[in-house]
Amino acid sequence: MALAQTDALSFTYPEVGTPALEGVSVAIEPGELVCVLGPSGSGKSTLLRALSGLVPHFHGGRFAGRVQIAGNDTREARPADLAGTVATVFQDPDDQVIFGRVENEVAFGLENVGVPPAEIPPRAIAALESIGAGHLAGRRTETLSEGELQRVCLAAAVALEPRLLLLDEPTSQLDPAGAEAFLDLVCRLGSTVVVSEQRPTLPLARCDRVLFLEAGRVLLDSPRAEALEWIAQRRPRYLPREASEPVSATARGETVCTLEDVAFAYPGGPPVLDGAELDLRRGEIVALMGANGSGKTTLGKIAAGLLEPQRGRVAFHGRPGYLSQDPGRYLVRERVDEEVALGVRGDLAPARAALRDVGLAGYEARHPRDLSSGERERLALAAVLVTEPDLLVLDEPTRGVDPDRKAELAELLRRGATGRTTLLITHDPVFAGDVADRVVQIGAREAVYA
Amino acid sequence: MSPAPAFALLAGLAAAALLAERAASVAAIAAALLAVCLRAPQRRRWPYLVGALGSALSVFLVSPFVSHVGTHMVWEGPRLPVVGVLDVTGEELGAAGFQALRLAALALAFAAYTLLLDHDRLLQSAGFARRSVLAAGLATRFIPTLERDAAGVVEALRGRGVDVRGIRGHARLLSPLLAGSLERSLNLAEAMEARGFGRPGRTRVPTPPWSRLDRAALALTPLVIGLGAVWL
Numbered sequence: 158m159a160l161a162q163t164d165a166l167s168f169t170y171p172e173v174g175t176p177a178l179e180g181v182s183v184a185i186e187p188g189e190l191v192c193v194l195g196p197s198g199s200g201k202s203t204l205l206r207a208l209s210g211l212v213p214h215f216h217g218g219r220f221a222g223r224v225q226i227a228g229n230d231t232r233e234a235r236p237a238d239l240a241g242t243v244a245t246v247f248q249d250p251d252d253q254v255i256f257g258r259v260e261n262e263v264a265f266g267l268e269n270v271g272v273p274p275a276e277i278p279p280r281a282i283a284a285l286e287s288i289g290a291g292h293l294a295g296r297r298t299e300t301l302s303e304g305e306l307q308r309v310c311l312a313a314a315v316a317l318e319p320r321l322l323l324l325d326e327p328t329s330q331l332d333p334a335g336a337e338a339f340l341d342l343v344c345r346l347g348s349t350v351v352v353s354e355q356r357p358t359l360p361l362a363r364c365d366r367v368l369f370l371e372a373g374r375v376l377l378d379s380p381r382a383e384a385l386e387w388i389a390q391r392r393p394r395y396l397p398r399e400a401s402e403p404v405s406a407t408a409r410g411e412t413v414c415t416l417e418d419v420a421f422a423y424p425g426g427p428p429v430l431d432g433a434e435l436d437l438r439r440g441e442i443v444a445l446m447g448a449n450g451s452g453k454t455t456l457g458k459i460a461a462g463l464l465e466p467q468r469g470r471v472a473f474h475g476r477p478g479y480l481s482q483d484p485g486r487y488l489v490r491e492r493v494d495e496e497v498a499l500g501v502r503g504d505l506a507p508a509r510a511a512l513r514d515v516g517l518a519g520y521e522a523r524h525p526r527d528l529s530s531g532e533r534e535r536l537a538l539a540a541v542l543v544t545e546p547d548l549l550v551l552d553e554p555t556r557g558v559d560p561d562r563k564a565e566l567a568e569l570l571r572r573g574a575t576g577r578t579t580l581l582i583t584h585d586p587v588f589a590g591d592v593a594d595r596v597v598q599i600g601a602r603e604a605v606y607a
Numbered sequence: 608m609s610p611a612p613a614f615a616l617l618a619g620l621a622a623a624a625l626l627a628e629r630a631a632s633v634a635a636i637a638a639a640l641l642a643v644c645l646r647a648p649q650r651r652r653w654p655y656l657v658g659a660l661g662s663a664l665s666v667f668l669v670s671p672f673v674s675h676v677g678t679h680m681v682w683e684g685p686r687l688p689v690v691g692v693l694d695v696t697g698e699e700l701g702a703a704g705f706q707a708l709r710l711a712a713l714a715l716a717f718a719a720y721t722l723l724l725d726h727d728r729l730l731q732s733a734g735f736a737r738r739s740v741l742a743a744g745l746a747t748r749f750i751p752t753l754e755r756d757a758a759g760v761v762e763a764l765r766g767r768g769v770d771v772r773g774i775r776g777h778a779r780l781l782s783p784l785l786a787g788s789l790e791r792s793l794n795l796a797e798a799m800e801a802r803g804f805g806r807p808g809r810t811r812v813p814t815p816p817w818s819r820l821d822r823a824a825l826a827l828t829p830l831v832i833g834l835g836a837v838w839l
Contacts, residue, residue, distance in 0.1 A: 278813075
């Protein structure tokens with residue numbers, strides 16, 4: 158008997174015309190690792206929320222069909238009732254961490270499901286240790302990196318010993334080694350796992366079955382071998398592939414930014430950078446890669462003039478622009494075109510052209526907060542591109558971006574590459590290989606867990 | 608010290624500052640709370656100290672001009688429409704200083720609560736109204752998150768060549784920051800529900816037993832309030 162089953166599931170969010178899911182019927186057997194793929198907005202996250210009961214209980218909307226989890230019909234069982242049987246790890250750890258201390262965060266779910274008090278601390282510690290994060294016990298959550306926070310969220314889910322573990326793009330914040338180790342841990346847990354991912358290489362290598370969603374419908378529901386054939390024929394961009402060699406620049410122009418012997422430490426913290434060197438020339442795209450906590454973002458901010466190094470020299474020849482990895486920081490104005498125009502003293506003409514470049518033509522009058530997460534990413538990019546910087550620093554621009562959009566972004570970056578220098582901070586070696594002229598590796602500070 | 612007795616003592620000191628009638632007593636309470644706040648890391652404490660002491664200074668500077676008490680004239684200025692004669696008396700200065708010290712003591716007690724208390728353990732020790740206590744605890748946790756968001760938005764604006772200057776520039780960010788907080792609180796509520804919050808039969812992590820210092824702090828709290836009301 159299937160552990161989780163959806164029968165002709167259709168769901169439409171409130172105040173939205175088109176359904177997020179339409180006629181979805183899938184069955185998930187105990188012990189399976191199911192990989193859910195599909196473009197942004199295809200319904201992957203909604204399917205996971207339906208399997209946890211959050212759809213429709215938390216979101217409202219129009220719900221049709223049936224979802225059963227371990228014999229419980231989600232129309233009757235609320236998400237809180239399913240907690241313990243189902244556990245979910247969401248995409249952004251910042252939006253799910255409640256407590257200030259790691260062990261309290263892991264214990265929260267155990268308290269909610271009524272585990273006897275004496276058993277809670279040892280189970281919380283055991284969960285942290287089971288995913289190689291025992292060393293984080295006692296730490297304050299606000300001092301953790303995004304990668305460490307994501308592990309704490311996984312530990313909080315694992316502590317519940319759920320029969321069904323739902324992971325919504327769980328590795329989007331992690332470097333490749335961290336993401337691989339994370340998914341290996343998940344495989345060893347023995348739970349039934351449904352994982353939605355935009356970097357399909359790693360889950361496709363480990364899963365038993367693949368679901369491919371598009372416009373709320375299931376296009377593919379097959380075992381891995383068959384699914385790989387289908388993907389190769391129909392959606393080749395989703396196929397796992399090795400990173401290609403950087404496409405060496407044809408002509409490197411004058412130096413736009415130079416960093417010499419740069420050192421930096423945040424107040425009260427260890428050195429993040431020590432003796433960093435970088436030479437960025439007009440016309441080239443440089444990918445900056447390295448493990449979580451290695452100082453990539455700090456180096457990018459120093460290159461963009463947002464941080465002052467404590468030692469060393471930074472020389473600019475031109476104007477920098479910096480795209481933060483959090484698109485939520487580009488939601489200051491009431492209209493999309495005004496948001497983009499903020500960087501060009503309110504001039505709407507270049508703002509609208511930038512919106513066209515990133516595929517947001519027609520969105521000018523919308524409120525930035527009404528955009529989906531993928532659309533917000535593009536809005537943020539437009540808000541920086543419109544300033545026509547000589548040095549464009551992009552911090553994780555492919556986080557949560559589907560392969561089709563990544564290809565479009567690569568094309569956009571290459572098209573504008575000649576007139577500027579682009580420093581691309583990324584965890585995505587395939588994207589770096591596709592778009593960069595050269596790759597700069599930065600040393601690791603945060604241990605990769607095993 | 609455990610957070611619950613520390614919270615009680617801070618609340619007691621704040622109440623004593625409100626009840627006390629001598630400026631020297633309120634000043635002593637404010638100084639004690641300032642000393643406590645200085646134990647927090649410098650990077651975290653400065654916005655709270657600037658806020659607490661800045662707002663107290665504003666009260667001291669503004670209130671003599673808008674009140675009209677006392678006969679010992681210190682300064683007499685021009686007559687303004689609506690406001691009347693601008694003047695400052697010795698009594699007004701004394702009252703302004705007293706109210707400023709009270710405000711400083713209250714703000715510093717809040718700063719000490721935010722900066723130094725372990726809110727997780729405070730939540731755990733609440734034996735009643737857990738939902739309300741959790742809501743209050745989460746609201747407190749959002750303060751540093753809001754600080755981080757504000758810094759992030761300013762940084763993102765600088766990254767596209769927009770400088771945020773002055774009180775007016777920063778005030779314009781309030782609305783988007785609050786909207787962002789509301790969005791985050793919805794996501795957090797969803798994650799909490801998925802983790803079983805609200806399910807009947809909830810248990811609690813055992814809290815460590817109180818030390819002598821904790822018991823002493825709790826015993827001291829009503830004493831401090833009583834002193835504030837009767838003697839200080």
